Amino acid sequence: MIKVGIVGGTGYTGVELIRLLLGHGGVELTAVTSRKEAGMPVAEMFPSLRGFVDLAFSDPESSDLNRCDLVFFATPNGIAMQQARSLLDAGVRVIDLAADFRISDVQEWEKWYGMSHASPELVAQAVYGLPEVNAEAIRSARLVANPGxxxxxxxxxxxxxxxxxxxxxxxxxxxxxxxxxxxxxxxxxxxxxxxxxxxxxxxxxxxxxxxxxxxxxxxxxxxxxxxxxxxxxxxxxxxxxxxxxxxxxxxxxxxxxxxxxxxxxxxxxxxxxxxxxxxxxxxxxxxxxxxxxxxxxxxxxxxxxxxxxxLVKGAAGQAIQNMNLMFGLPESQGLRQVPLLP
Missing domain, CATH: 3.30.360.10 (Dihydrodipicolinate Reductase; domain 2)
Incomplete structure (x- = not known):
């Protein structure tokens, strides 16, 4: 089983990650972090998850994310670039659903996102996670920049x-x-x-x-x-x-x-x-x-x-598609849901 953590689980992409990972079959969800909501059961915030997840939100400082095989960042822009280095140094693979590592020109990124980049040295290491283009590079990646x-x-x-x-x-x-x-x-x-x-x-x-x-x-x-x-x-x-x-x-x-x-x-x-x-x-x-x-x-x-x-192919689902490639699993494992209608 792949041990997975989610940093920033209170947004729409965070809950979508949880929903999809719970049906994956090859994943153990070990931590979902939120500074503001630490201690609150995840299913209390998202009642759709009642009966499926027993975790409570944990403070990212006290969560032992270093024990994970992979950590998703479902955080606002500017967070992953501050925290990814320590996880990578601990051997944890990282997928960032925000924009911190998507643009290879750091100055261009800083112009469009209005902040200084905290880890410019990681940008060159990041693989852009569009599987239909970069599948082979994603398989061996340590850091994946999930596309917008x-x-x-x-x-x-x-x-x-x-x-x-x-x-x-x-x-x-x-x-x-x-x-x-x-x-x-x-x-x-x-x-x-x-x-x-x-x-x-x-x-x-x-x-x-x-x-x-x-x-x-x-x-x-x-x-x-x-x-x-x-x-x-x-x-x-x-x-x-x-x-x-x-x-x-x-x-x-x-x-x-x-x-x-x-x-x-x-x-x-x-x-x-x-x-x-x-x-x-x-x-x-x-x-x-x-x-x-x-x-x-x-x-x-x-x-x-x-x-x-x-929220799925444009965010959480694509992130799981990338995770599957990174861990040698079938690309669409856990992602064969029938679309909702109406």
Whole structure:
């Protein structure tokens, strides 16, 4: 059994990690930490877990995380970079669900996240945890930077086109919509029900912190820099991301065949039949990215529709997918849940 700890278990990604790990079969959950809620039974905060977990939240200072095989950080940005070093030195492997190790250029990270990086020497050691791109590196990684939710949906959607070299790389567009859980469990006015319900708006048009992460990932695959316009939107959904992606074709190609061939071995990507329109509800609670590719009016524009659950394939589920790779388990172990409907 893999002994696992979770640092920061009171947020949406934290409880989603617990839910998925409890059904994994190869994991022993040994600690869930929270400074503020130390001593409170986990199932008291999250009644959905009653009868499934007997742990109480523990203070991270008193939790013996060094005895774990792996520790997940489900914490806000800026926490893992302060605590990961001691765990790594103790031989514990780490997966950070926040952004501390995602961007290889530390100065670029500091610009977008507004703080000094506490462990810049670890950034070069971190493996970017998008399994559909970096599976082999993840298997031997000690520190994995779990991708953001928007970057997951966007990169998976564009990836086959870029690898095949069939699109212009200077004018990519990612028009993305997210449910309010993507903002986390903290109380903020813009995510209050009277503010977010029955409403739809764009935000971060001048620049969103996921933009450099997406550009970095796409540029690595392309072998050159890419031009990307990324516009996120907040929708009155609890879960879900819908990414509508646009690119200009520079050569004729069987798009459906390209996508089906590229993802034929992917455990957590589902290419839908030609002409399909994936829905966010089709992935709710599941670690899968569903996508469809279109060529409107047989023109030179390709449109990719990519949907994920931002808390699962966009966060906790992908982290477990990475854990499976790191410990030599089947990639989708514990991640075969049927999506929830309605």
């Amino acid at each position: 939710c928007y970057p997951t949906a966007v990169q998976l959607g564009f990836l086959p086109l870029i690898k095949a070299g069939v699109i212009e790389l200077d004018s990519l567009i990612a028009d993305c919509k997210s449910g309010v859980s993507g903002a986390g469990r903290k109380a903020e006015v813009h995510t209050l029900f009277p503010e977010a319900g029955d409403n739809f708006k764009a935000y971060g048009v001048s620049g969103h912190r996921h933009l450099p992460e997406i550009r970095q990932g796409l540029s690595r695959v392309a072998g050159q820099s890419v031009g990307l316009t990324f516009v996120p939107h907040l929708t009155p959904l609890i879960r879900g991301i819908h990414a509508t992606l646009y690119a200009r074709l520079k050569s004729d190609v069987d798009l459906q065949g390209l996508y089906e061939q590229h993802y034929k071995e992917a455990a957590c990507v589902d290419v839908l039949p030609k002409g399909s329109h994936p829905e966010t509800r089709s992935v709710r609670g599941a670690n899968v990215c569903r996508m469809a590719v279109h060529r409107p009016q047989a023109g030179d524009t390709v449109v990719v529709l990519s949907v994920i659950d931002n």
